Amino acid sequence: MTLRVEKLTKRFGGICALREVDLVVEEGRITGLIGPNGAGKTTLFNCVTGIHRPDAGRVTLGAPAVEITGLPAHDVCRRGIGRTFQNARVFAGMSVLENVMVGTFSRSASGMWDVLRRSPSFLREEKQVRETSRDLLSFVGLAERAGEMAGRLPFGLQRRLEIARALAASPRLLLMDEPAAGMNPQEKEDLLAIIRKVSSAGITVFVIEHDVQLVMRVCDWISVLDSGEKISEGTPEQVRNDPRVIEAYLGAREYVAEG
């Protein structure tokens, strides 16, 4: 599902976190969002997913384009956008399986009355939800840990759980905020595989990442933000050689050259 951001602006007090950012996340591609610290990447995600309300600009989804600017977070999710967070915010007090099951709540058809009388349709739906959730856990490689308490999982696995949970809401666009942060090289490989799997499943992926190498490997298209403005975009090759990008990173030159 295509995401279009037009002239998005967001201010916090006196500071302009996003300044008229234009960007397009094309359907079917894996798009990356990179930039130095403070560039406004997470703010962009927050504006798209409804956690912040932008001060100016538009966000539209899909074709034909539907405007979602300023909608609350739960509405944005229902329109088909899922997201993971920098800090892997899983529901620590619930089991791994329950975390994923919660992701399906917004799509559930059972009302209060069905629940209270345990109607056949409710029981069927519960069974379906459980199966779908198990499938998603297998998808991210967490099937054996379904019964464990989510808060006790190692951090890297909590990240994967978050992905499964986000997928449970049947998104057509998945926003991932620094999914590789704090991971060792093996975990990053596994993550890469998951991202590719998600994309092959027909879900458009939009990733914020600091690990420029990772981004260069997995993304088809990259946008670059610096101090709230988009300074470049293009294929990994184009972005890598863009002098503005190199300058913005100042000192990350060795990563860009090597990758």
Next chain:
Amino acid sequence: MSSGDVENLGTGRAGPLRAGWAALCLLLLAIPLVDRNDYHLDTLVNTGIFAILVLGLNVITGWCGLLNLGHSAFFAAGAYAYALLNARLGLPFWVCLPASTAAAALLGLAIGSCVFRLRGDYLALVTLGCGEIVRIALTNLDRVTGGPNGLIVAHPAVAVPWGRWEFGIRSVPYYYLTLAAVWLTVSISARLERSGFGRAWTAVKEDEVAASCTGINAASLKVLAFVIGAAMAGLAGWLFAGKQGFVSPESFDFVTSIMVVSMLVLGGLGSIGGALVGAAALTIVPELLRPVQEYRMFLFGAVLIVMMLFRPQGLLGGVRLAQEMRPETERVRQEEDETLAEDVRT
């Protein structure tokens, strides 16, 4: 706890647990057959009424994480709905049940709609304020509510072939009525807990922002929690009024609200079994301590402090809650929320 058990917490009751509940039901059904002491049965009825109150508070505070310090307002709504319909309009006990639950549910809707935006401690205070305003209003609007003296209401009665059988004064029938009501409330709670709603409430409690991003409308879920918790309290109020034969504002004060909170905290926030245990413990123990009954406030206060210091998940709270009450989880969440609020670093 093995992983299988944890899964069963959310998805289904394990065999032994089910057997345990069945045994408890049989035991409770059998009590009046062996013990006809009015005082004992009366105490058990009170326990049952409070159990329903605690189960209602459990939905709001235990599952959804909203500390409600004004639960006695919902209790009062149920009791006074019956009182007004009966004393002013002469409607019989049974007919008033829907009215009691509906009145309380409406009040829950009203209060829930006011507070869902608030943060934990402020929310608690607003509910406290609402509870007090309701009590003061009941005391002062004496032409309607009978003021501090309250209203006299009829005990429940059933039409029988040889006339009317007023059984509210008799302990045994009222015991079974209360038992039925408790059983109903427990069933409703259990079904809610093991549904999408139960999971969604827990998600909202754990991390509202993350829950919103999975499509959960946190605001409406919070209000829903209030409505359901209040409706249960309304049921308790209806039972209470029928048993007492009168209602007055002093039964619905802040101390009562805190009593219910203490029972929930003792039994375990979020646990249905815990709600029953808490209600039983804190109704029966003060009865045993009758000579020093004025010091019941001391007991409730001590329960709150001791539980928070040594076992915040309550007696039956179990793994789920212990994990949640861990300090690191809350701190990480707060940090992230602060990052979102003043997001200029990324």
Next chain:
Amino acid sequence: MTPLEAFCQQVINGLAIGMIYALIALGYTMVYGVIQLINFAHGEVFMMGAFLGLTVFGAFAGGAWQGNSLVLAPMFIAGMAGCGALGVAMERVAYRPLRASPRLAVLITAIGASFILQNLMMFVWGPCDRSFPGFFSGAGLDLGVVRVTAMQGFIIASSVAMMVGLQVFVTRTMTGKALRAASEDMVAARLMGINVDRVISICFFIGSGLGGAGGILYGMYYNTITFHDGYLAGIKAFTAAVLGGIGSLPGAMVGGIVLGMGEGMAAGYLSSEWKNVFTFAVLLVLLLCWPSGVLRKARHE
């Protein structure tokens, strides 16, 4: 009495009671400022001050000190020191162990503490109303439209003195500055080498001590005290603290005065039964609409 005179009299009455609320409100706001806890038990601490003062008075009563205002000195010392110690003890026993726990856990503990204290007062001093001695035997000052009794004057003057003292402490002394630093940013304060535990204890000591002083003034003003008065007065003072901006010392002072005067007006012009509803209604409106306080500039967010 002409309406103008009546109004002015209400203002003076409101000012006196407002000062008392301000003293209690300072306790709430100081604690909230450092550890973000609504110290539910503070209302009971305040009441404890009144009872301690009463006991000290009883120790001196009968004999040479009868009717002598100098007995106020030991009363105040006992009340303030006693309450201060109580506050510090509460913090150590009930709040410090939970410092890293979710906030709701500490709030529940505070409620428990408040219940225990209330019951303790009932146990020690009995459930009935106790009469509190009056002072200054009705002497007063006629200022044309109003009459200010010596008692009211004493209340206002001593409250102002304490508030000024607090302000000086907080701005001029090292400890006071440490206190302000800890309220701003606990982590940074710790990194600067400030002994945060000690600062928090001092905060509780001062806040509770001021509450204790407020309790004695309260007793003097109303002449009767009961073990459950603390609850209501506590809520009112907390409302005052929120009104002025929770965490702000000048805010608590102003909030207390405004609330006191507002309550006086409500009692005078509406009815005394509904005056408590006035307070609760103000509290609700504040928490729902202006949680950071009406008088405080909204921080950028």
